[in-house]
Amino acid sequence: MVGKQDVFFTNDVVAALDSCLAETGLSAVFFLCDENTERLVMPEFAKSAFYKAGNCITVLPGDEHKTVETLMSVWTALQDKGATRHSALVNVGGGVVTDLGGFAAATFKRGIRFINVPTTLLGAVDAAVGGKTGINFNGYKNEIGAFREASSVIISTRFFKTLPDMELKSGYAEMLKHGLLSGIEAYNRLLDFDLACADMDGLLLLLKESVEVKRRIVEKDPEEKGLRKSLNLGHTAGHAFESFALRRNRPVPHGYAVAWGLVAEAVVSKLRENLDSAVLYSLADYIYSHYGAMAVTCDDYDELLGYMRHDKKSISGEFNFSLLRKPGDVVVDCAVDEETVRAALDIYRDLMHI
């Protein structure tokens, strides 16, 4: 169920939503948000011709609520509110809401239509597009889920103006990843953009380019049999950093973990695929100055390696990375030995001044 989907880049979100919904002959439309987007964004959606008081489902915010319990509460709410197979769910929020809402919709009565309206940069560039839905389970991220694309995605930068700096940077890390996947020019454009005093129109242009990188890849390999694994650049190490921090009750934003993961995996790329030093150093420099560093010691390596081994790409417990030969040239399914991963973590710590 991954096919072509409509992605709209617009600042008139409600008009775009109503035009998506108008063509479909739906029986009812439900909205899913979290307590933050309910307060900040939903009043806007009350203007939609398809909005009905009582059809809004609210969940608790934060990745710690991307659980089977929250999922069950959404299923129950859809049931109680009389949703049918011909209903649609509009997910309004960050990645937690679009991932969880997408999975709830993908599985309610074996699948109802859903539309994603990301309200964070990370959600727009990463979670809302591409059909990966899911929840965390037993402490593992996105362990349970389905591939199912939103029928439409509506992207606007107007929601980003009030985002904390940390949220913007978190999303920008995924854009840097797309830049590295796309080529040296796109990558350099991203290094040159001044996110601190972000021009929202400039950002929308970069975002459009960035989402296109992802869509081109997903279209060729929706279920991640091969090429799509390139989108995991930075994520094998990144998820390990994220799980590591979570285990210590000091959660870090996903994008920060990815930023550090990009550096760690650029080191592996240098060791294994001879990635140009200039790319590695420019990346480490940018990440260190914008995201700081995740402080790990060599005593933490065993735990980090354990997380990397559990990565979904992993085949029977080896380390599986997507690595960069150069910007725009990625090689997937690289089996890397433990010694190399440990050496890369050493070099990562040097580069990040730990």
Add this chain to the structure above:
Amino acid sequence: MVGKQDVFFTNDVVAALDSCLAETGLSAVFFLCDENTERLVMPEFAKSAFYKAGNCITVLPGDEHKTVETLMSVWTALQDKGATRHSALVNVGGGVVTDLGGFAAATFKRGIRFINVPTTLLGAVDAAVGGKTGINFNGYKNEIGAFREASSVIISTRFFKTLPDMELKSGYAEMLKHGLLSGIEAYNRLLDFDLACADMDGLLLLLKESVEVKRRIVEKDPEEKGLRKSLNLGHTAGHAFESFALRRNRPVPHGYAVAWGLVAEAVVSKLRENLDSAVLYSLADYIYSHYGAMAVTCDDYDELLGYMRHDKKSISGEFNFSLLRKPGDVVVDCAVDEETVRAALDIYRDLMHI
């Protein structure tokens, strides 16, 4: 994710399984069964080259355990036993095991491969083939699930020899449905077959014909946008009977509910689509003498109508039926008014001597 799947009709189940698994380069194979199939059937599977002690997951038997709690126990077991994206799950059992195991596999790490080995006639003719997976939720049957086909289905009648008479008849009701969908000759062959002293080779031939009817329909419409709804013949009323009985803690076998549902919907077909009386009477006669009758009074109509309204095919609370014009000619998405449904229930009660 519904595509062509391999269906094997064989009595050498382990050889068929091993040949399915051999081609795939899987990291590990897990088996799902319930406590009954664990005892009666799994010793056979221990002969498989892919069987490993400790990789067998056992759930409690019965539709009352087709729940989110059981689903979570299967996810957790897969996690604990180290399943990866490259693992496969072999579901050995009736419809509960193949529905629940299929859904567990469809959602674990966003989808791993699974193989169904139905051990009941109902499972073979209905649940194992066609990609409908799922669980019951909050008292509604198959409320949560996904469309995802088993990569292979291995069908053998050797497991049926020890089935209670009631189980065989339950599956046979779905075969009667496929006969009605196929045409008058296929339907008559089924009325003529002597299930009481079932010749298992004869049954395997009828079963193959029956599964083919379903596969032809599913292939044309995997996600039930139109044609596939014809497979719901008997099920709108049947599910209502089933829910009705369950609510009274007197559960009836699914196939029995479908058998009675086929009669009730044949009456609606008579009223709405002018189905030939000979077909209606031959069906009612066969069902009454083999399945008895579900005793409902006119005081129960409101509750039954409520269940029918909640049917997954329903659009905004009307009654939606798949109806027969004649054997082999079905019309889907028939909106039927309440008065007709009530009249049909009256006639059903007459035909069933209630």
